[in-house]
């Protein structure tokens with residue numbers, strides 16, 4: 001009787017390993033699949049804590065659009081060091097996207113409150129909203145952008 005139980009347990013043990021192996025072999029290695037699929041800790045960012053996710057101080061690239069923080073690491077050719085939109089990396093890109101400009105003066109200085117975007121025109125708001133749709137479709141949200149004391 002005991003022998004039977006032991007055999008059953010051993011079989012179950014190996015079956016579990018085999019099943020786990022089968023499932024794992026179907027999974028794509030996150031490191032090879034590109035950063036989008038790698039686990040990202042969701043969180044609350046402030047302009048200062050977001051800043052380091054710029055592709056040089058940290059391998060991940062995060063960017064805020066209308067209060068949401070996206071992991072845009074997959075678009076490193078756009079946002080990484082030397083890319084055309086590198087100014088947006090680790091920053092709130094909302095104003096630049098609304099005004100279709102990647103100039104440095106589109107960025108809110110880090111010691112100032114988060115841009116409330118109140119002065120945007122209807123067209124600029126629409127432009128920002130269509131960018132927002134683009135980012136929601138393409139990238140994973142990893143958190144929100146908040147004032148430091150919140």
Ligand code: HEM
Nearest residue numbers: 072075078084085096097098099100101102103131134138
């Ligand atoms: C000089 C004129 C510009 C050219 C030739 C240009 C070209 C491009 C090209 C070829 C793409 C890739 C499209 C794709 O493969 O999906 C792109 C994407 C993009 N462009 Fe531009 N662009 C220009 C100006 C701007 C400006 C002024 C902004 C500022 C907001 C901007 C922001 C972006 C963003 C945010 C993306 C999306 C990247 C992503 O999907 O993560 N572009 N641009």
